[in-house]
Amino acid sequence: MTELEPLSFPGIDPNKPLIIAGPCSAETPEQVLTTARELADDGIHIFRAGIWKPRTKPGGFEGIGSPGLQWMQQVTRQTGMLTATEVANHAHALQAIEAGIDIIWIGARTSANPFAMQEIADTIAATGKASQLTVLVKNPVNPDIELWIGALQRIYNAGVRRLGAIHRGFTAYGPSPYRNTPQWSIPIELRLRLPELPIIVDPSHIGGRRELIAPISQQALDMGFNGLIIESHCDPDNAWSDAAQQVTPQSLNLILNSLVVRDHRQTTENLNILRGQIDRIDNELLEILARRMDVSRQIGLYKKDHSMTVVQAGRYNNILDSRINAGSKMGMSSEFLKTILLAIHDESVRQQIEIINKSENK
Ligand code: PEP
Numbered sequence: 001m002t003e004l005e006p007l008s009f010p011g012i013d014p015n016k017p018l019i020i021a022g023p024c025s026a027e028t029p030e031q032v033l034t035t036a037r038e039l040a041d042d043g044i045h046i047f048r049a050g051i052w053k054p055r056t057k058p059g060g061f062e063g064i065g066s067p068g069l070q071w072m073q074q075v076t077r078q079t080g081m082l083t084a085t086e087v088a089n090h091a092h093a094l095q096a097i098e099a100g101i102d103i104i105w106i107g108a109r110t111s112a113n114p115f116a117m118q119e120i121a122d123t124i125a126a127t128g129k130a131s132q133l134t135v136l137v138k139n140p141v142n143p144d145i146e147l148w149i150g151a152l153q154r155i156y157n158a159g160v161r162r163l164g165a166i167h168r169g170f171t172a173y174g175p176s177p178y179r180n181t182p183q184w185s186i187p188i189e190l191r192l193r194l195p196e197l198p199i200i201v202d203p204s205h206i207g208g209r210r211e212l213i214a215p216i217s218q219q220a221l222d223m224g225f226n227g228l229i230i231e232s233h234c235d236p237d238n239a240w241s242d243a244a245q246q247v248t249p250q251s252l253n254l255i256l257n258s259l260v261v262r263d264h265r266q267t268t269e270n271l272n273i274l275r276g277q278i279d280r281i282d283n284e285l286l287e288i289l290a291r292r293m294d295v296s297r298q299i300g301l302y303k304k305d306h307s308m309t310v311v312q313a314g315r316y317n318n319i320l321d322s323r324i325n326a327g328s329k330m331g332m333s334s335e336f337l338k339t340i341l342l343a344i345h346d347e348s349v350r351q352q353i354e355i356i357n358k359s360e361n362k
């Protein structure tokens with residue numbers, strides 16, 4: 001994806017985070033237009049609303065469907081806002097593009113499905129409007145970065161250059177403070193792999209609760225992501241979908257004004273000194289790891305000479321707990337410690353097997 005264009009829009013400051021706001025679903029013309037007017041008065045330029053709603057179970061409100069497209073057109077006429085909606089198949093994409101929707105996004109259930117992604121990509125290409133359209137691809141529900149990148153590639157291959165990603169968190173099983181766990185390391189890896197791709201964060205679907213919108217938004221900006229898409233409804237408690245996570249335009253305005261936008265492009269003298277320290281520490285870490293692998297290889301040879309198995313599961317499970325315990329006392333999370341210690345152990349085992357094989361083939 002080498003020819004991406006920035007997501008700039010007339011009248012929107014390209015140096016500020018891109019803000020998209022609006023209700024989870026378009027419900028009635030009054031609800032759409034009241035919410036849009038209030039958001040526009042607060043300086044929001046891009047209005048979101050779901051017209052076709054993917055619901056986990058049948059029987060819920062599945063979206064108002066195509067009549068909602070006219071309400072979106074009214075939003076543009078009355079407020080000058082740009083509009084954004086979700087598409088999940090050929091018919092949605094075609095209707096949204098024909099109705100002049102400015103930004104289409106692909107939802108998390110759809111980006112997990114390569115057939116649906118290809119169908120939407122083919123539809124976009126067939127309209128001949130790929131180069132004008134802005135398309136945002138939400139992460140798939142499951143934490144699979146390759147699937148996310150694959151979905152983005154299909155849209156890019158259709159000729160879309162105004163392309164972005166939306167991070168909306170990943171399905172978690174069991175109790176969690178989030179509706180969808182953020183697993184920030186995944187959008188961070190996406191940033192490293194596709195540095196030109198704008199990434200927008202959706203705190204509404206990550207948090208699932210109003211009170212989490214401000215802290216998640218601040219985290220997103222602190223990590224240098226490019227914008228926020230936030231659900232806002234003129235009467236959130238009576239919303240037909242996602243009521244618990246929607247905020248009034250007034251609350252949204254308060255939240256946005258409370259956020260601190262840090263300048264991540266500037267580097268100061270002190271920052272350079274600290275970065276130098278990080279570089280040296282990383283080198284030390286690598287050297288220490290290499291020393292540890294060297295000892296592992298010696299152990300490998302010893303085990304071979306004494307006909308012992310390489311993996312002695314009991315031993316590592318015992319020491320894992322005590323190391324996690326020690327590391328936690330140094331201020332690191334046990335989840336992080338477990339990941340890193342298991343990765344080191346896996347590599348040690350690999351190195352032991354490698355040296356044993358080499359010595360046998362001599
Ligand atoms: C939405 O944006 O309202 C939506 C359905 O989101 P997601 O695809 O992230 O669940």
Ligand code: MN
Pocket residue numbers: 024025231241242
């Ligand atoms: Mn929603």
